[in-house]
Amino acid sequence: MEFPVSKRSRFLGRGVVPLALLAAGLAFGPGTASAASVQLDGVCKYPIYGGQPVKLTVSGTFPERVSVGLSVPEVAVDVELETDFFTNSLALVEDPSETVEGTASVTYEINHAGATSQVVTKVPFGAAAMPKNPNFLLPLTGSSTLPPVAVKDYSPVQYSVKSFGATLRFVDDAGQAVILPPVTRDLDGNPVPQSDADPETVDIFCKIVPATQATTLAVVRPQEPICTDNLKPPTTPGAVVMDPADIGRTTVTLNWIASTRQPGPCPNSSDVDGYRVIYDGKTVELPFDTTATTIFGLTPATDYTFRIYAVSVYGVFSEALVVKATTKPPLGGQVVKYSYGLTGSAGLKTLSKGLLPITGGIDADLTVATGAFSADLVLNQTQGRLIAAGFLPVTAKIGFVPSGKTTGTLLDGVLEATSRVRIKVQEVKLFGAIPLAGGNNCQTKSLSEIKLKSTAEFKPLQGGILAGTFAISDLNGCGVLNGLVSPLTAGGGNSLALKLTPKVASAS
Secondary structure (H helix, E strand, C coil), X not given: CCCCCCCCCCCECCCCCCEEECCCXXXXXXXXXXXXXXXXXXXXXXXXXEEEEEEEEEEEEEEXXXXXXXXXXXXXXXXXEEECCCCCCCECCCCCCCEEEEEEEEEEEEEECCEEEEEEEEEEEEXXXXXXXXXXXXXXXXXXXXXCEECCCCCCEEEXXXXXXXXXXXXXXXXXXXXXXXXXXCCCCCECCCCCCCCCCEEEEEEECCCCCCCEEEEEEEECCCCCXXXXXXXXXXXXXXCHHHECCCCEEEEEECCCCCCCCCHHHHCEEEEEEEECCEEEEEECCCCEEEECCCCCCCEEEEXXXXXXXXXXXXXXXXXXXXXXXXXXXXXXXXXXXXXXXXXXXXXXXXXXXXXXXXXXXEECCCCEEEEEEEECCEEEEEEECCCEEEEEEEEEEECCCEXXXXXXXXXXXXXXXXXXEEEEEECXXXXXXXXXXXXXXXXXXXXXXXXXXXXXXXXXXXXXXXXXXXXECCCCCHHHHHXXXXXXXXXXXXXXXXXXXXXX
């Protein structure tokens, strides 16, 4: 649809156009009434500028209770809609004498007695002058009411906001309508009809965004006969199987199924007003809509008995739900298992210009209270090209056989470890072809002690880098050239650098 480019349809300056639809409160006569309101975020689709954010506030005064067989009377509601119609720096017109008028539409959903009905309210409002100050919020006023609702049973009457929109008409200082193109599709892209055939008005289509917002405006509860004799307690709270994860060292989380009123001629006398949890001479008071609570400050490794009562509006206690739990032992007894893969390199001081790549893994048991650990170390066979005697190229295959557990400590982020290994020389070749030594029996006479320490803060869940030195003793069982090969490897000050990367972690 084309529209004329004139003063009626130009967009100059900037501003915010809010819509406030206000209605006077309604007195309900004898009884108690209370104010209720709901505020919702939304988006409205306007001509030219498309979807823009809005905020809808609906409020009114509702009776707290109405007797069964009577009706919730008409309820006056206030509606306020604030919207950045012309996004950041746009407004309809400059002249403060120009006006806006129209009708707002709010759809309510009413739930009661297992049935749902919808009520659409139309709120006409008179012409209001557009402000010259673009930062001024313009209130447009009107009034609407929600119709009476017959109270058929003891279920609550719930009022919720379902949807909203508006039909607007902008008028210039000459009293003529500012013509705008119609909105033909809603925010979801669906075709929408126009509310009337008047080209001088434009329909604004809105939706509640996000849709997960609570839209309840008010809940009116039926008034029941009050019994003051032969009072009954609520039903006993229902048992829930306790999850082991709900039991800690100093905490226990309790869960139960909500209590209900007792059947009978005066059921409201046993309405649940709250819950009491009694344990170890202590009492915890909880509201009526609670079905779980966590008890803090308990002693580790201690047996506890918790008694959970429902309490009626008249202070009558139900039978107790008894829950027994034993808190976990103190932290000092905890052993945490860590498993790491490791990579790195070793340098032999007697051999120059070459490093032996190191791979393997380590599985550790860490005692949390002391920081001490023991571990099973696996170092894979490795091989490398090295220089012997300063000029002889040799290739070597080396194996490592751990002796006993790797032990150490992790304290204040510093990891220190000691391992003892037997080094086996599987193969040594000169120029990569001439065998010098090797075999299953070619190994160090003594165990090599490897001492490692973290180079920076070691975090068990992230791993870290370890570095240290070790010595290699003389070789034994390496064949006829044993006396030649042994001096090439024996000696101290050999370097080792390893990076530990965690694989899995679990607690026991």
